[in-house]
Amino acid sequence: MTLRRTLGALAAVATLTTLAACGTDDAPSSTDAGTAAADAATDEDATLLIYSGRSEDLVGPLLADLEAAVGVPVEIRYADSAELAAQLAEEGDRSPADVFFSQDAGALGALAKADMLADLPEDVTAEVPEELRDASGSWVATSARARVLVYNDEQAPEVTGFDSVDDLLDESYAGKIGYAPTNASWQSFVTALRVMRGEDGAEQWLTQFAALDPVAYEKNGAVLQAVNDGEVAVGLINHYYWFPLAAELGEENMAAQIHFLDADDPGALINVAGAGVLATSDQPDAAQAAVSYLLSQDAQQYFADETAELPVVGGVTSSVYDVGSLDEMTGARLDLNDLDSLPETQALLEQVGLL
Amino acid sequence: MAVALVALVPVAYLLLRTGEAGAERVVEIVWRERTAALVLRSLALTISVTVLCVVVGVASASILTRTDLPGRRFWTLVATMPLAVPSYVAAYAWVSTFGGAITGYGGSVLVLTACTYPLVMLPTMAALRRTDPALEEVARAHGRSALGTFCTVTLRQARPAIAAGSLLVALYTLSDFGAVSILRYDVFTRVIYTSYRAAFDRTPAAVLALLLVVITVAITVAEARSRGRAEQAKVGSGVSRPPMRAALGPRRQVLATLYLAVVAVVALGFPVVSLGFWLLQGRSAGTGLDRLAGAATSTLGVSALAAVVAVVMALPVGILAARHRTRLVRLTEHASYAGHALPGIVVALAMVFFGVRVAPAIYQQVPLLVLTYAILFLPAAVGVVRASVALSSPQGEEIARSLGHTSWGVLRRVTVPLAAPGIGAGAALVMLTCMKELPATLLLRPTGMDTLATRLWTHTSVDEYAAAAPYAATLVLLAVVPTLLMSREHLTRPTTISLEPS
Numbered sequence: 121m122t123l124r125r126t127l128g129a130l131a132a133v134a135t136l137t138t139l140a141a142c143g144t145d146d147a148p149s150s151t152d153a154g155t156a157a158a159d160a161a162t163d164e165d166a167t168l169l170i171y172s173g174r175s176e177d178l179v180g181p182l183l184a185d186l187e188a189a190v191g192v193p194v195e196i197r198y199a200d201s202a203e204l205a206a207q208l209a210e211e212g213d214r215s216p217a218d219v220f221f222s223q224d225a226g227a228l229g230a231l232a233k234a235d236m237l238a239d240l241p242e243d244v245t246a247e248v249p250e251e252l253r254d255a256s257g258s259w260v261a262t263s264a265r266a267r268v269l270v271y272n273d274e275q276a277p278e279v280t281g282f283d284s285v286d287d288l289l290d291e292s293y294a295g296k297i298g299y300a301p302t303n304a305s306w307q308s309f310v311t312a313l314r315v316m317r318g319e320d321g322a323e324q325w326l327t328q329f330a331a332l333d334p335v336a337y338e339k340n341g342a343v344l345q346a347v348n349d350g351e352v353a354v355g356l357i358n359h360y361y362w363f364p365l366a367a368e369l370g371e372e373n374m375a376a377q378i379h380f381l382d383a384d385d386p387g388a389l390i391n392v393a394g395a396g397v398l399a400t401s402d403q404p405d406a407a408q409a410a411v412s413y414l415l416s417q418d419a420q421q422y423f424a425d426e427t428a429e430l431p432v433v434g435g436v437t438s439s440v441y442d443v444g445s446l447d448e449m450t451g452a453r454l455d456l457n458d459l460d461s462l463p464e465t466q467a468l469l470e471q472v473g474l475l
Numbered sequence: 476m477a478v479a480l481v482a483l484v485p486v487a488y489l490l491l492r493t494g495e496a497g498a499e500r501v502v503e504i505v506w507r508e509r510t511a512a513l514v515l516r517s518l519a520l521t522i523s524v525t526v527l528c529v530v531v532g533v534a535s536a537s538i539l540t541r542t543d544l545p546g547r548r549f550w551t552l553v554a555t556m557p558l559a560v561p562s563y564v565a566a567y568a569w570v571s572t573f574g575g576a577i578t579g580y581g582g583s584v585l586v587l588t589a590c591t592y593p594l595v596m597l598p599t600m601a602a603l604r605r606t607d608p609a610l611e612e613v614a615r616a617h618g619r620s621a622l623g624t625f626c627t628v629t630l631r632q633a634r635p636a637i638a639a640g641s642l643l644v645a646l647y648t649l650s651d652f653g654a655v656s657i658l659r660y661d662v663f664t665r666v667i668y669t670s671y672r673a674a675f676d677r678t679p680a681a682v683l684a685l686l687l688v689v690i691t692v693a694i695t696v697a698e699a700r701s702r703g704r705a706e707q708a709k710v711g712s713g714v715s716r717p718p719m720r721a722a723l724g725p726r727r728q729v730l731a732t733l734y735l736a737v738v739a740v741v742a743l744g745f746p747v748v749s750l751g752f753w754l755l756q757g758r759s760a761g762t763g764l765d766r767l768a769g770a771a772t773s774t775l776g777v778s779a780l781a782a783v784v785a786v787v788m789a790l791p792v793g794i795l796a797a798r799h800r801t802r803l804v805r806l807t808e809h810a811s812y813a814g815h816a817l818p819g820i821v822v823a824l825a826m827v828f829f830g831v832r833v834a835p836a837i838y839q840q841v842p843l844l845v846l847t848y849a850i851l852f853l854p855a856a857v858g859v860v861r862a863s864v865a866l867s868s869p870q871g872e873e874i875a876r877s878l879g880h881t882s883w884g885v886l887r888r889v890t891v892p893l894a895a896p897g898i899g900a901g902a903a904l905v906m907l908t909c910m911k912e913l914p915a916t917l918l919l920r921p922t923g924m925d926t927l928a929t930r931l932w933t934h935t936s937v938d939e940y941a942a943a944a945p946y947a948a949t950l951v952l953l954a955v956v957p958t959l960l961m962s963r964e965h966l967t968r969p970t971t972i973s974l975e976p977s
Contacts, residue, residue: 177933177936195922195923200672203671203672207823207827211827216831349574364939
């Protein structure tokens with residue numbers, strides 16, 4: 121009896137879903153976007169929904185404080201930035217999200233290009249240097265990190281004397297360099313290399329780098345781990361990865377150390393995390409207030425002290441970590457808008473066999 | 476039919492995306508030199524893992540169902556639990572211990588085999604429990620040795636189940652990204668992920684994923700051919716008795732136990748012990764533990780729901796596939812495999828696309844998440860149901876019908892009870908694989924809902940391995956639940972069928 125009922129119910133559900141699916145195939149875009157969004161969130165009208173590509177462990181406490189600052193209930197969905205960008209693109213004008221808080225600029229740039237982000241008012245972004253926000257004002261950096269070299273202090277202590285990524289191009293490092301080829305910030309570094317040295321200069325560096333048989337890892341954290349374990353001697357990562365691992369294992373147990381290159385070297389490029397407001401947000405005011413909060417003194421101090429990142433608003437320095445400040449790293453502060461030629465970067469990487 | 480259409484949602488989405496790209500772009504993406512090389516690498520990995528899984532899975536299943544080895548219940552549990560170890564956790568455990576020595580092709584084969592051999596073992600066990608001892612007795616009476624009988628007669632009967640399991644392994648390997656990316660073995664899925672992650676471009680990803688669907692269809696067709704037309708059903712009348720068990724001598728008992736122990740150490744013991752090390756080493760130990768109970772409850776809840784939905788969706792497909800091999804049925808069966816071969820992120824995005832348009836009321840709610848799980852893991856249920864149904868003779872159903880039962884009655888009182896062990900195994904397989912699913916869970920879970928897999932991801936993504944350890948350990952422990960449910964199913968299986976109309 122039960123089985124029959126279940127089977128019947130399920131057949132009904134399956135049929136309904138199918139019918140519904142067939143119905144939309146004809147007219148995916150004809151329905152009014154507003155109604156759909158309203159349907160999805162009838163009782164959540166007053167809730168601000170943030171898609172966060174930044175990890176809950178890193179920014180959870182900050183976003184909990186954000187609720188008080190914004191004045192409406194806040195819900196947060198955590199996932200990888202790139203996956204969330206793809207999700208937002210699939211949701212299109214029916215997205216329930218109000219704010220996108222991204223781990224890197226690339227994901228925000230992709231959404232801006234698809235006209236999915238609303239322009240941020242000048243007074244929200246005013247305190248952030250121009251090269252750290254989107255030229256058309258659709259997103260803004262909320263914190264920054266520097267590319268650094270990470271080295272094993274037993275195997276490659278000489279790295280402390282390095283000024284440039286060129287110092288890595290030595291036969292003695294063959295098979296001993298770790299990097300994360302699919303990582304967004306590695307690819308930004310390669311873009312910076314192209315912008316600063318031209319296509320030929322970049323190709324030359326990459327060809328020599330590839331000849332050293334660098335070891336590819338899944339992500340920055342894995343590169344750091346490999347250097348710490350002595351599996352490779354040097355790695356190219358972002359500075360702030362070191363601090364949580366040092367906190368996890370104890371600073372005194374770290375064989376891996378980080379080294380900042382000369383500020384005008386592409387290897388010292390500044391990358392950012394940032395935020396934007398969705399053009400389809402039904403709460404644009406609260407969404408802007410949320411972005412404002414991420415740029416407030418409190419939030420900037422949080423980034424400096426808790427995630428060991430570089431604040432993007434002047435006058436804030438970390439009271440915990442000795443990571444320097446953005447003001448000292450003027451040289452490689454390329455305009456982020458110059459770093460949007462990702463397809464060319466990937467083509468070059470494929471050409472030299474690094475992707 | 477309805478099931479096929481639901482299962483085809485991801486493919487429809489991919490066609491839509493690929494259609495936008497235009498023929499020229501599609502050709503350009505597919506004909507890159509690298510694409511061909513990576514397809515070959517993926518296939519090589521898939522073949523190696525599948526062959527090894529068949530060897531390990533069938534050997535384990537045979538020992539556990541057909542010998543009098545002491546502690547079979549215990550070993551069954553232990554041998555099933557690796558299915559709950561997410562492949563990326565196992566990969567990380569091996570890499571963090573052995574470093575570069577374990578990476579690449581060899582390491583990937585080892586880790587993926589260890590994580591997926593239960594996909595072959597469980598259906599095979601279900602089939603071996605259902606085979607008719609009469610056939611074996613005939614072979615023995617004609618002078619075949621016990622081992623010879625087992626290899627030529629018994630395993631032959633289990634062939635559809637073994638094939639169904641290998642197919643699951645092959646598709647899992649083809650779609651896996653977590654393990655191979657940590658083990659640094661460059662395969663096809665990596666291009667798909669790179670396209671999303673580094674280029675924020677869904678078009679190449681969709682084109683390549685569609686290519687993966689084509690490969691999958693080729694594999695499922697090959698599997699269907701390998702099943703052939705041989706009839707596996709019991710001949711003659713009467714009720715089957717429980718299968719015969721070989722009496723192992725003391726020496727063979729030691730050997731069999733040793734074999735099971737080695738497999739258990741590699742597939743389960745090693746990852747679990749490394750979890751222990753994470754706990755000891757890291758200072759983040761104990762953080763975030765307050766959310767463990769909630770995450771465990773919702774993991775069990777949504778996985779169990781998904782198992783029920785997947786099995787109910789699989790029943791018509793599996794039964795038809797075993798009984799009526801028309802073109803339409805075959806198409807439906809192959810379609811149901813599409814979800815399993817696609818990387819989770821592709822299926823998740825397809826469900827985002829359709830969910831937000833077709834069913835906004837359940838978007839990012841439990842029902843849509845459960846439906847997504849069901850689509851992803853439907854093949855696990857379909858294959859096992861089909862293999863089980865194929866083992867019972869259609870004559871039973873004909874008799875029931877002649878006694879005045881309606882089609883539903885026949886289904887309810889004859890077909891389903893006879894296939895019960897397989898259906899139980901299918902449900903357990905789906906539940907176990909749902910429990911560790913990550914990409915679709917992240918995008919489609921209700922806002923604020925944790926599962927063990929998402930918590931594990933939260934902590935490992937910022938290298939807090941000690942904080943992650945309890946979640947991974949709980950995931951492995953909870954694998955006991957579906958496994959126990961399944962073995963109870965076997966114990967309470969009715970041995971006789973009542974045919975009087977009710």
